[in-house]
Amino acid sequence: MTGRAELPSVVSIREVGPRDGLQNEDPVPTDGKVRLLDALSRTGVRRIEAVSFVHPKAIPQMADADEVWARASRASGVRYSALVPNSRGAQRALAAGFTEIEVVVSASDTHNRRNVNRSTAESLDDIAGLIDLLHSAGATAEVIVATSFGCPYEGDVDPARVAGIVDRVVADGADRVAFGDTTGMATPRRVRELVTAVRDRQPDIPVLLHFHNTRGTALANLLTALELGITEYDASVGGLGGCPYAPGASGNVATEEVVHMLHDMGIETGIDLDALLEAAALAEELVGRELPSGVLRAGPRSRLTAV
Amino acid sequence: MTGRAELPSVVSIREVGPRDGLQNEDPVPTDGKVRLLDALSRTGVRRIEAVSFVHPKAIPQMADADEVWARASRASGVRYSALVPNSRGAQRALAAGFTEIEVVVSASDTHNRRNVNRSTAESLDDIAGLIDLLHSAGATAEVIVATSFGCPYEGDVDPARVAGIVDRVVADGADRVAFGDTTGMATPRRVRELVTAVRDRQPDIPVLLHFHNTRGTALANLLTALELGITEYDASVGGLGGCPYAPGASGNVATEEVVHMLHDMGIETGIDLDALLEAAALAEELVGRELPSGVLRAGPRSRLTAV
Numbered sequence: 001m002t003g004r005a006e007l008p009s010v011v012s013i014r015e016v017g018p019r020d021g022l023q024n025e026d027p028v029p030t031d032g033k034v035r036l037l038d039a040l041s042r043t044g045v046r047r048i049e050a051v052s053f054v055h056p057k058a059i060p061q062m063a064d065a066d067e068v069w070a071r072a073s074r075a076s077g078v079r080y081s082a083l084v085p086n087s088r089g090a091q092r093a094l095a096a097g098f099t100e101i102e103v104v105v106s107a108s109d110t111h112n113r114r115n116v117n118r119s120t121a122e123s124l125d126d127i128a129g130l131i132d133l134l135h136s137a138g139a140t141a142e143v144i145v146a147t148s149f150g151c152p153y154e155g156d157v158d159p160a161r162v163a164g165i166v167d168r169v170v171a172d173g174a175d176r177v178a179f180g181d182t183t184g185m186a187t188p189r190r191v192r193e194l195v196t197a198v199r200d201r202q203p204d205i206p207v208l209l210h211f212h213n214t215r216g217t218a219l220a221n222l223l224t225a226l227e228l229g230i231t232e233y234d235a236s237v238g239g240l241g242g243c244p245y246a247p248g249a250s251g252n253v254a255t256e257e258v259v260h261m262l263h264d265m266g267i268e269t270g271i272d273l274d275a276l277l278e279a280a281a282l283a284e285e286l287v288g289r290e291l292p293s294g295v296l297r298a299g300p301r302s303r304l305t306a307v
Numbered sequence: 308m309t310g311r312a313e314l315p316s317v318v319s320i321r322e323v324g325p326r327d328g329l330q331n332e333d334p335v336p337t338d339g340k341v342r343l344l345d346a347l348s349r350t351g352v353r354r355i356e357a358v359s360f361v362h363p364k365a366i367p368q369m370a371d372a373d374e375v376w377a378r379a380s381r382a383s384g385v386r387y388s389a390l391v392p393n394s395r396g397a398q399r400a401l402a403a404g405f406t407e408i409e410v411v412v413s414a415s416d417t418h419n420r421r422n423v424n425r426s427t428a429e430s431l432d433d434i435a436g437l438i439d440l441l442h443s444a445g446a447t448a449e450v451i452v453a454t455s456f457g458c459p460y461e462g463d464v465d466p467a468r469v470a471g472i473v474d475r476v477v478a479d480g481a482d483r484v485a486f487g488d489t490t491g492m493a494t495p496r497r498v499r500e501l502v503t504a505v506r507d508r509q510p511d512i513p514v515l516l517h518f519h520n521t522r523g524t525a526l527a528n529l530l531t532a533l534e535l536g537i538t539e540y541d542a543s544v545g546g547l548g549g550c551p552y553a554p555g556a557s558g559n560v561a562t563e564e565v566v567h568m569l570h571d572m573g574i575e576t577g578i579d580l581d582a583l584l585e586a587a588a589l590a591e592e593l594v595g596r597e598l599p600s601g602v603l604r605a606g607p608r609s610r611l612t613a614v
Contacts, residue, residue, distance in 0.1 A: 184605065187572055188568070213601065214605045220568065248597075249601060260522055260523075261522075294522045298556040301494075306460075307460050
């Protein structure tokens with residue numbers, strides 16, 4: 001019998017379905033992407049990762065990023081962000097008007113090489129230049145550290161290695177960092193170890209966590225991070241995204257599962273769950289497969305069965 | 308930033324797939340049930356809910372309980388239990404040699420009436436008699452309180468009502484109580500409220516928790532209960548069982564998801580995860596549908612992808 005860690009009263013969700021979600025699904029027509037973005041902008045969510053500016057041959061799912069963004073009805077209370085892989089993408093994102101931009105590096109060398117044919121250290125050098133480019137254009141730079149809780153090729157990733165990456169990008173001017181559980185290898189223990197390792201060395205950098213539900217632990221991980229005072233989380237409407245390493249397995253945690261749990265715990269998100277469930281139903285329609293969202297399937301706990 | 312609740316170092320899992328799981332699936336042949344029980348007995352799990360002794364017209368899935376149990380290869384280190392609805396079932400369970408027997412009552416009147424056409428209070432009167440019957444035969448009696456975290460017909464269930472039920476069954480001699488999240492309405496907040504309410508009034512009665520993953524919260528709920536010092540949990544191999552209130556939705560939390568998370572947190576269960584995954588694969592084969600188990604689908608986090 002032990003005491004209770006005090007939990008935050010407000011959590012900031014970044015909805016990543018339109019970018020991270022759709023990028024890992026079969027291509028969806030431009031019109032559908034715009035409809036999904038607009039539906040999400042009406043949910044009350046305060047941050048949306050809208051698109052990525054990547055080479056269309058590498059990621060055909062995002063080939064129409066400029067058009068999607070131009071046609072989207074942007075809500076005034078929402079911060080929209082874009083992901084870029086390099087300076088060419090950064091220039092496109094800036095030209096499109098984005099002022100919050102994300103770049104990615106993998107904590108494990110093997111994963112980074114598989115993604116971009118570079119070592120982690122080489123990518124960090126590139127990112128230093130990207131941060132300067134973004135800052136000189138008045139945008140902020142977030143560094144997403146993929147495979148932060150484990151690598152599908154290498155296995156465990158030492159939290160000290162991740163903390164060292166954070167040291168480097170903070171020194172290079174990163175405005176914020178995010179830790180991606182790229183293939184669902186995080187557990188409450190790994191979350192505690194990583195957050196503690198990073199906070200010990202960089203107590204001031206804003207931290208966002210990105211969990212996958214591949215092995216069922218997403219909300220347990222989120223609860224652990226809440227107890228550690230972390231208040232920023234990615235989530236993907238409907239659980240859009242899948243897991244590229246395990247066909248048929250879940251990827252991104254579903255936004256409605258996160259919001260449903262947080263609201264029942266008295267933690268505010270600003271999101272209207274009913275509006276979010278409408279967006280999740282649209283997401284399911286757009287990708288044409290059943291999405292791995294328990295709250296979409298069963299409804300919120302407040303939805304009663306007639307006697 | 309807050310401190311960490313000390314977690315238990317050992318957890319006792321009761322595997323309920325053969326009974327609670329299969330009772331909520333399409334009927335499986337007797338031979339398959341015996342194979343599943345035997346596979347589970349080889350995993351190192353220390354407790355298995357093997358069968359229920361119910362009227363075959365009410366629950367045809369358990370019509371062959373006597374034969375399943377007679378043919379099973381029982382492992383010496385495993386405690387096997389059976390569920391019974393009434394004195395006729397109790398007599399059958401005792402005759403079959405069971406010494407750990409479970410009875411059920413729903414915390415919400417509406418759910419109890421839908422199940423057994425009686426109020427909760429009327430069922431509690433019946434249970435008092437059943438406890439006496441079991442004790443006089445040298446068996447222990449566990450009372451499972453269904454809909455403890457919410458009722459699909461009534462909505463929220465007051466923890467004080469559940470605690471009152473516990474007061475009553477403890478006074479009537481119950482050896483242990485279990486709280487069922489029958490339709491997946493529990494969240495970390497509800498777990499904390501219920502466990503606290505019960506412990507405040509009955510600190511000595513052994514408590515077991517039974518979580519469903521219908522809305523994705525099962526492992527977050529389990530983590531919360533661990534922080535409160537609860538060390539006994541039900542789980543169902545492969546997530547066998549479904550959710551009778553929401554077609555296509557998940558029911559029982561998958562044993563391998565529980566074990567996978569606990570082991571990575573350094574918490575012992577005695578279970579061999581590889582053997583458990585073999586049993587989960589068998590369960591999937593027996594019911595002929597994809598079971599909702601992330602660890603079965605993606606493998607444990609230690610299973611690496613070849614570069």
